[in-house]
Amino acid sequence: MARQEAITLLEFQRKFGDDEACRDHLFKIRYPEGFICPHCGGKICYKIAKRNVYECKECGHQVYLTAGTVMHRTHIGLLKWFWAIYLVSHDKRGVSAKRLERELEVSYPTAWTMLQKIRKAMGDRDGDYQLAGMVELDDAYFGGPTEGGRRGRGTEKTRVLVGVSLTNKGNPLYVKMSVIDDLKNRTPVTFAEEKIKAGATISSDAYSSYIKAFSEGAYQHHPVAFNLKEHPDHLQWLHTMISNAKAFIGGTYHGPGAKHLQRYLDEFCFRTNRRQFAPQLFNRLLSACAVTTTITFRQLVDGGSVPALT
Numbered sequence: 623m624a625r626q627e628a629i630t631l632l633e634f635q636r637k638f639g640d641d642e643a644c645r646d647h648l649f650k651i652r653y654p655e656g657f658i659c660p661h662c663g664g665k666i667c668y669k670i671a672k673r674n675v676y677e678c679k680e681c682g683h684q685v686y687l688t689a690g691t692v693m694h695r696t697h698i699g700l701l702k703w704f705w706a707i708y709l710v711s712h713d714k715r716g717v718s719a720k721r722l723e724r725e726l727e728v729s730y731p732t733a734w735t736m737l738q739k740i741r742k743a744m745g746d747r748d749g750d751y752q753l754a755g756m757v758e759l760d761d762a763y764f765g766g767p768t769e770g771g772r773r774g775r776g777t778e779k780t781r782v783l784v785g786v787s788l789t790n791k792g793n794p795l796y797v798k799m800s801v802i803d804d805l806k807n808r809t810p811v812t813f814a815e816e817k818i819k820a821g822a823t824i825s826s827d828a829y830s831s832y833i834k835a836f837s838e839g840a841y842q843h844h845p846v847a848f849n850l851k852e853h854p855d856h857l858q859w860l861h862t863m864i865s866n867a868k869a870f871i872g873g874t875y876h877g878p879g880a881k882h883l884q885r886y887l888d889e890f891c892f893r894t895n896r897r898q899f900a901p902q903l904f905n906r907l908l909s910a911c912a913v914t915t916t917i918t919f920r921q922l923v924d925g926g927s928v929p930a931l932t
């Protein structure tokens with residue numbers, strides 16, 4: 623990937639003053655080598671004024687700049703999208719839909735939908751990479767009954783499988799988290815096959831589900847019976863990541879509920895996996911948003927409604 627530039631708030635404001643400036647920038651991201659018409663291969667195009675459309679000079683074929691991006695088919699202008707991506711990328715605690723509603727002067731459902739689309743781009747981008755080398759694996763519960771044992775929205779317990787790859791020195795490198803129904807049968811293997819490179823060494827607790835799942839296959843497995851005295855460092859980074867994720871989700875989003883938890887986990891992982899590149903995160907996230915197909919509001923809520931207070 624091309625080296626991404628860091629951008630300050632002042633630079634952002636200078637560079638992206640209106641929809642037109644955002645359009646030009648998105649064009650450069652989508653056509654880094656210059657325009658090529660998908661119909662005739664022509665290399666010259668005209669910009670259609672005030673629309674995210676370019677027309678090939680040779681054959682008249684029209685290209686939608688936002689097609690194949692999370693910004694496609696929304697009534698929200700590119701400038702607001704750029705601001706949303708900027709705000710999300712520049713606050714490591716993330717941005718709530720309430721705040722985005724206020725800052726961008728959009729409705730709450732619009733703000734919520736934009737954030738979910740951005741999170742989808744984050745999850746899709748991380749889906750391009752697998753954990754490798756030494757990988758810690760464990761499951762955790764997110765959410766739980768509120769005080770007094772009353773259960774309500776966002777308080778149901780949701781099981782999550784977590785993998786953290788480590789450097790040779792034993793420091794955390796990358797993290798992946800998936801909402802799962804249970805740990806039965808092939809669940810750990812399905813998670814591993816998708817998210818962990820074959821040949822990796824998986825370190826986990828000595829639960830029978832893990833031992834059964836990894837007794838044969840593409841991984842070396844080091845199950846360690848949990849005993850804090852003998853193994854004080856056992857899965858320590860993994861447990862740190864789980865606490866950080868819980869703080870992130872509980873802090874900004876007040877518990878999104880099981881249904882939407884995966885997208886919040888995707889945001890946590892995307893951000894954590896790029897913690898070394900925090901100043902460049904805007905351009906990285908914008909690139910991720912520019913190469914991810916969008917998801918509709920209907921698909922996002924799947925018959926439900928927009929959760930409050932996220």
Ligand SMILES: [Zn+2]
Pocket residue numbers: 659660661662663664678679680681682683
């Ligand atoms: Zn053409």
